[in-house]
Amino acid sequence: MKRAPKLLRILALILTLTMLLAACNTPATPGSTPGEPTPAQQTEPPVTSPEPGEGTEEPSGGGLYEGADDTFEVPYDEWSDMTSDELYQMALQEPSEPIIVYSSSSKWNNVAETFPQDYPGLTIQVEDMDTGDIIPKFEIEKGAGARTADMLFLKDGTGEINIDFWPYGYLEHFYPRDICEHFDTAYLEYGFPLYCGATMMYYSVNMFPDGAPISSWWDLLDEDVNLLMKNPSEDETMLVVFCTMVNNADKMAEGYKAKYGKDIEYTYDASVGFGVTKEAVVPNNAGYEFVYRLSQKEKLTFIDDGDEIVASVQQSTMKTIGVCSAGKMKNSTEEAPVSWILEMDPFLTVPGINYMYVVAGTKHPAGVRLLMRYASGDLGGDNMSEGFKPFTGMGNWSLRDDIPDTKNPVAIGDTNSLPANVKQVNPIYQVTREFWDYWLSK
Numbered sequence: 419m420k421r422a423p424k425l426l427r428i429l430a431l432i433l434t435l436t437m438l439l440a441a442c443n444t445p446a447t448p449g450s451t452p453g454e455p456t457p458a459q460q461t462e463p464p465v466t467s468p469e470p471g472e473g474t475e476e477p478s479g480g481g482l483y484e485g486a487d488d489t490f491e492v493p494y495d496e497w498s499d500m501t502s503d504e505l506y507q508m509a510l511q512e513p514s515e516p517i518i519v520y521s522s523s524s525k526w527n528n529v530a531e532t533f534p535q536d537y538p539g540l541t542i543q544v545e546d547m548d549t550g551d552i553i554p555k556f557e558i559e560k561g562a563g564a565r566t567a568d569m570l571f572l573k574d575g576t577g578e579i580n581i582d583f584w585p586y587g588y589l590e591h592f593y594p595r596d597i598c599e600h601f602d603t604a605y606l607e608y609g610f611p612l613y614c615g616a617t618m619m620y621y622s623v624n625m626f627p628d629g630a631p632i633s634s635w636w637d638l639l640d641e642d643v644n645l646l647m648k649n650p651s652e653d654e655t656m657l658v659v660f661c662t663m664v665n666n667a668d669k670m671a672e673g674y675k676a677k678y679g680k681d682i683e684y685t686y687d688a689s690v691g692f693g694v695t696k697e698a699v700v701p702n703n704a705g706y707e708f709v710y711r712l713s714q715k716e717k718l719t720f721i722d723d724g725d726e727i728v729a730s731v732q733q734s735t736m737k738t739i740g741v742c743s744a745g746k747m748k749n750s751t752e753e754a755p756v757s758w759i760l761e762m763d764p765f766l767t768v769p770g771i772n773y774m775y776v777v778a779g780t781k782h783p784a785g786v787r788l789l790m791r792y793a794s795g796d797l798g799g800d801n802m803s804e805g806f807k808p809f810t811g812m813g814n815w816s817l818r819d820d821i822p823d824t825k826n827p828v829a830i831g832d833t834n835s836l837p838a839n840v841k842q843v844n845p846i847y848q849v850t851r852e853f854w855d856y857w858l859s860k
Contacts, residue, residue, distance in 0.1 A: 490607045497783075498595045502791050506537055508784035516543035517782045517789055520552045520567040523772070528808035529793055536792070536804060540785055549573055549654055553583060556777075560588055568780040569789065571612070573770040575658040577844030580608045590776040592787050597794055600818040608840065609773030612794055612806075614815040614830055616769045617655045619762070620731050620740040620747075623755040631737050634763040635663075635670070636677045638739060639711050646727045647741035649720045651855050655770055656741070661843040661850050662768045662836055663705030669764035670704035676763060686710035692852035699846075699853050706853065713857040725749055731756055744813030760828060765836040771817070795821055 500508075519526055521544055530542040547555070549572045559566035570589065574580055579589070592610055605611050621630055632638065638645055650656040663670050674682040688701035699706050712718070721727050724742035731740040732754035739759075750756045760766065774790045776783070795806035798820040810816070812825045823829065 490603065492593050492595075492598055492603065492606050493591060494593055494595055497787055498593050498598075500594075500784075500787070502788055502796055505784045505788035505791070506540075509537070509782065509788050510539050512783075512785055513781045514539075515781070516541040517569065517785050518543045518545065518565075518567045519569045519571060519789075520545050520547065520556060521571040522547070522549040522552060522573065523571065523809075525808040526571060526793075529789075529805050532804040533789060533792055537788065540788075542789065550652075553578060556588070566777065568777050568782050569786045570775045570777065571772065573615075573654070573772055574608055574840065575768070575770050575838050575843065576654060576847045577840040579773075579775070580840065581844050588778055590778050592774075592776050592790055594787070594791055594794075597791065597796070597798070597818075600798060600820045602817070605771060605817050608771075609775055610790060610794070611771045611773055611817050613809045614769050614771050614817055615813060616744045616767045616815075616830060616835065617653075617659060617741060618744040618747075618767060618813070619759040620728055620742070620756045621759060622731055622734065622738065623757050625734070625737070630757070630759040630761075632739060632759065633761060634673055634677050635708060636674055636763075639708075639715060641717070642737055644717045644719070644734065644736055644738040645715065645741070646719050646721055646730050646738060648722055648724075648727075649858075651851055651858075652722075655743075655768075657847060657851055657854075658770070658838065658843055659768050660705070660709050660854065661846050662765075662839070663708055664699075664703055664846060664850060665705070665839065665842045666764070666836065667703045667705045670708055673764040674704060674707075682707060686857070690853075690856060692849050692856065697849050699849060706850075709850070709854055710857050713854055714860075728756055745811060747812045760833060762834070766833045767835050768838055769815075769830050769835055770838065794818075 517540065519530075519542060524546045526542075526544045526546065530544050534541050545567070552570060552572050556566055556570065558564075572579070583589070593606065594610075598606060598610075601611065619630075619632075621632075625631075632640075632643065637643065647653075648656065650660060671682050682704050684702050684707050686699075686706055688699055688706075691698045719730075721730065724746040727740040727742045728746045728749040731738050732749075732751075740756075744758065747756070747758065774793065776786050776790075780786055789805075792803050792805035793809075795816075795818065796803035798818055802821060806816075806821070810821075810823075810825060815826060815830045816823055
């Protein structure tokens with residue numbers, strides 16, 4: 419197996435180390451205490467709200483977010499019925515320093531440009547970083563009592579936020595009632611959603627003008643398929659797909675039989691243990707079998723950047739499939755068109771919802787909530803704010819029923835994608851990652 423060079427995260431490491439050294443001398447902000455314990459240190463965390471789905475043994479939901487609790491009621495509060503104008507007047511009385519957003523999307527830089535134009539006197543500072551870097555940085559700063567974000571924007575496909583992190587009281591939900599009425603309630607249990615994205619498979623239209631060259635996940639293992647992707651151990655969205663395969667092993671086994679005409683043969687060693695507890699994966703699981711076989715594939719190339727993945731698909735002279743964010747469709751050109759694969763057996767992908775969270779103790783409680791309304795499109799329809807427009811490109815799907823999708827060839831809910839199920843993914847996420855890393859090393 420060949421690997422493309424990885425971009426080293428030296429700058430992020432230096433930043434973290436510098437922050438650790440400086441944190442002890444940084445004054446605490448209101449609402450935080452120097453030396454405040456991180457979730458790993460706190461033995462009896464203060465629970466500020468029930469965990470999602472509490473009291474439901476086997477929750478079920480609708481839409482793209484299966485696993486949502488049917489008994490969930492949106493926890494509206496005194497902020498929920500405030501208009502944008504009311505929040506703006508309150509925000510003008512808050513400290514004049516910028517509202518800091520830790521974001522997993524660079525699109526927030528566009529919001530940072532238009533927000534001060536529509537709300538003079540307010541500014542935004544965006545820190546764009548990978549999803550996996552946001553929480554560790556935030557935890558360190560919170561624990562040290564240092565100045566940190568006022569708002570977080572990221573996915574929670576693994577349950578890290580709502581299951582592992584939320585109970586420590588570091589975040590708050592905000593549900594504006596007039597906007598939330600335009601969402602399926604199933605989308606709201608884990609936060610205030612902005613839009614939905616997905617990992618998709620790309621192929622060259624010039625090379626395959628009659629349509630996608632593969633139709634099953636098992637086709638990716640064929641010797642003539644050159645597969646380009648980010649290393650799943652560094653790509654949370656792909657690990658969530660793996661976990662979904664494991665949790666739907668029966669579907670994966672059916673897909674195998676449909677391709678090969680026989681029952682699947684299990685070749686991975688389920689006796690290997692991982693982590694401190696030497697946890698082993700379950701045996702005879704078609705999801706783990708796929709992950710194992712993929713880790714041993716020869717024509718597998720890791721590329722960190724999605725733009726480079728699509729460019730490689732465009733330039734390839736052999737059957738090549740690229741796996742990366744649906745938003746990279748922007749790189750398709752008339753001379754070198756690419757297309758998504760829109761039907762896969764047994765499922766296409768696992769859509770990921772991007773959420774906005776208020777940081778507890780922020781100096782900008784009104785400003786952050788105004789920003790969240792603004793980014794979500796505010797009143798929607800013909801009165802949609804400029805804030806949502808950066809998130810309307812191909813590969814992004816609005817979940818509101820009053821904002822039409824004019825950019826995508828298909829609604830993500832109309833594909834054979836499997837919904838995210840945080841409660842099922844969370845318990846096996848780490849061991850699945852270690853399983854992949856272990857067999858990849860072999």
